[in-house]
Amino acid sequence: MPSLRRRFLGESSAEPSRDVTPEKDEEVRLVPLSKLRNLTLKTHKRSKRRNGLIFGLGGLFGILVAAFFANQQDVVNLNGLIDMNFYESLLDIIPSGIVKEAKDLQQRERDATNYDSFSVGLHLQSQGIKALHPVIMVPGVISTGLESWGTEPGSRQYFRKRLWGSWSMMRALIMDKASWKRHVMLDKVTGLDPPHIKLRAAQGFDAADFFITGYWIWNKILENLATIGYDPSNSFTAAYDWRLSYINLEKRDRYFTRLKSYIELALATSDTKVVLVSHSMGSQVLYFFFRWVEAPGHGNGGSDWVEKHVDSWINISGCMLGALKGYPAVLSGEMKDTAQLNAFAVYGLEKFLAREERVEIFRAMPGISSMLPLGGNAVWGNKTWAPDDLPGQALSFGTFINFKETNSTQSPGNLTVEESLKYLLANSDSWYQDQIHNSYSHGVAHTTAEVENNLMDPRKWINPLETRLPLAPHLKIYCFYGIGKATERSYFYREEQQPSALNVTIDTGFSKGEIDHGVVLAEGDGTVSLLSTGYMCAKGWRMKRYNPAGVQIKTYEMPHEPDRFSPRGGPNTGDHVDILGRSSLNDLVLRVAGGKGDQIEEEFVSNIREYAEKVKIYDD
Numbered sequence: 001m002p003s004l005r006r007r008f009l010g011e012s013s014a015e016p017s018r019d020v021t022p023e024k025d026e027e028v029r030l031v032p033l034s035k036l037r038n039l040t041l042k043t044h045k046r047s048k049r050r051n052g053l054i055f056g057l058g059g060l061f062g063i064l065v066a067a068f069f070a071n072q073q074d075v076v077n078l079n080g081l082i083d084m085n086f087y088e089s090l091l092d093i094i095p096s097g098i099v100k101e102a103k104d105l106q107q108r109e110r111d112a113t114n115y116d117s118f119s120v121g122l123h124l125q126s127q128g129i130k131a132l133h134p135v136i137m138v139p140g141v142i143s144t145g146l147e148s149w150g151t152e153p154g155s156r157q158y159f160r161k162r163l164w165g166s167w168s169m170m171r172a173l174i175m176d177k178a179s180w181k182r183h184v185m186l187d188k189v190t191g192l193d194p195p196h197i198k199l200r201a202a203q204g205f206d207a208a209d210f211f212i213t214g215y216w217i218w219n220k221i222l223e224n225l226a227t228i229g230y231d232p233s234n235s236f237t238a239a240y241d242w243r244l245s246y247i248n249l250e251k252r253d254r255y256f257t258r259l260k261s262y263i264e265l266a267l268a269t270s271d272t273k274v275v276l277v278s279h280s281m282g283s284q285v286l287y288f289f290f291r292w293v294e295a296p297g298h299g300n301g302g303s304d305w306v307e308k309h310v311d312s313w314i315n316i317s318g319c320m321l322g323a324l325k326g327y328p329a330v331l332s333g334e335m336k337d338t339a340q341l342n343a344f345a346v347y348g349l350e351k352f353l354a355r356e357e358r359v360e361i362f363r364a365m366p367g368i369s370s371m372l373p374l375g376g377n378a379v380w381g382n383k384t385w386a387p388d389d390l391p392g393q394a395l396s397f398g399t400f401i402n403f404k405e406t407n408s409t410q411s412p413g414n415l416t417v418e419e420s421l422k423y424l425l426a427n428s429d430s431w432y433q434d435q436i437h438n439s440y441s442h443g444v445a446h447t448t449a450e451v452e453n454n455l456m457d458p459r460k461w462i463n464p465l466e467t468r469l470p471l472a473p474h475l476k477i478y479c480f481y482g483i484g485k486a487t488e489r490s491y492f493y494r495e496e497q498q499p500s501a502l503n504v505t506i507d508t509g510f511s512k513g514e515i516d517h518g519v520v521l522a523e524g525d526g527t528v529s530l531l532s533t534g535y536m537c538a539k540g541w542r543m544k545r546y547n548p549a550g551v552q553i554k555t556y557e558m559p560h561e562p563d564r565f566s567p568r569g570g571p572n573t574g575d576h577v578d579i580l581g582r583s584s585l586n587d588l589v590l591r592v593a594g595g596k597g598d599q600i601e602e603e604f605v606s607n608i609r610e611y612a613e614k615v616k617i618y619d620d
Contacts (some may be wrong), residue, residue: 372436
């Protein structure tokens, strides 16, 4: 099994692939041929067992795949096979040794993934912590499943099946890509449903507990919340269609109206204010909600609504100033994940879902563009400087998009964040320009007067640098995020060499120092830059202009210390998504929910406070 495990997990082997050549002075003895054969048989006995396991599993996989595709053509009825105990019969004909080794492998993988289930909650339960505040969770981008509710002929085959966040998505993408694209893309002009298409966010805990079977998102937090007394009567997942702009979330789905009702009902039934827990883009959604719920003509809650209804906001890995990796996704259909692929993988990806198609899909999901960087050069730097530049750094992070050759309009020279946004819009269709201009704002309000003037402009409501926190002096905000994992900070681009609708592409052939295949890496959680997760928590919300009521802010940074044998990083990961399973994060969330948030002390590990002081935004 050790050899098989190395094959699956990519571990290097210390065993030589063949017998080594004898040293020059080493004694060599002759062995009779019959004895040599016996030695060879013993040596390869375990290897044959492993090969037998692989062959057996391959055969089983082939049978299941054949049955799956046959089922799509109604040749084989899988339900009938299941009724005939097909799987039990199949196990009967597979050698018991293969079955045992397969089960051992499966158990080891399960143990690596399901670490510490319920243990955090059980530990806190033993300390007397139990459910107190109702908990409402707001998931991040992409993690909420989307299911089809269309009844037109082209949609009936997908009715109530998830076209995002399930194996149904994978099947639809592989077998009917054109139809899948039509379903997941929004109307380019309205930003709403295309004609005859109706995709909606899945609801309930199932909407975000797992992305696909076996890949958990919120499940570990749910497990631990349940251990101290939470269930559907006092906890709720406020899933949403992350493709929509925030304005259209309310226009089409009445999402914020329903979220307001959930919170009011939770308070009315428990007589206890609510704890809101958000992750990633969900933190931007929740910040938008705080402005919407107070505003006349929108939520109509008045300036004291948050004070009356919300005890705490737990902001997990919130991309409060955007996610830089969202920019190349909508500019050229790329990011670090695609730039680092080898040539064979790139060829396969381009044949299956080309960059032009990826750009079209991403731009037709205006919600993703809500994560374009906020704050401009004041936050992200200029052509010679950035607040998170390191001593002796050869290239400043302030140049966000870099071109090694600048001899045309397609490669106009190195660009700051502000210039990069202008470049993106100048090289986009008018429908995408309109979606961005009508939905979002990326600037900075440098005075209190500007902040107050922005309170009635919904385009400003996602931007914490142009608006303020609610007037809720008893509200508590907890910022929990990972650090210490290399994260996309800027990029090297080149002109597209092949005929393409896109003018530029990441220069994947350029690697030097911190530049990896055209991607410049810096501090963060692997997805969101430290400046985005940390600036508002470390300084921005400690300025009176953005926090006039003096809302209490506590920041707790979590270093990325992955378990090398765990595929998801283990209980000490700081990864952007996997942090939801981190033991210390679960402990902190449960303490806040149980009314013990006052026990939490701030924990800074990174240099975010030093970087924040260099950001060119100053108090009045």
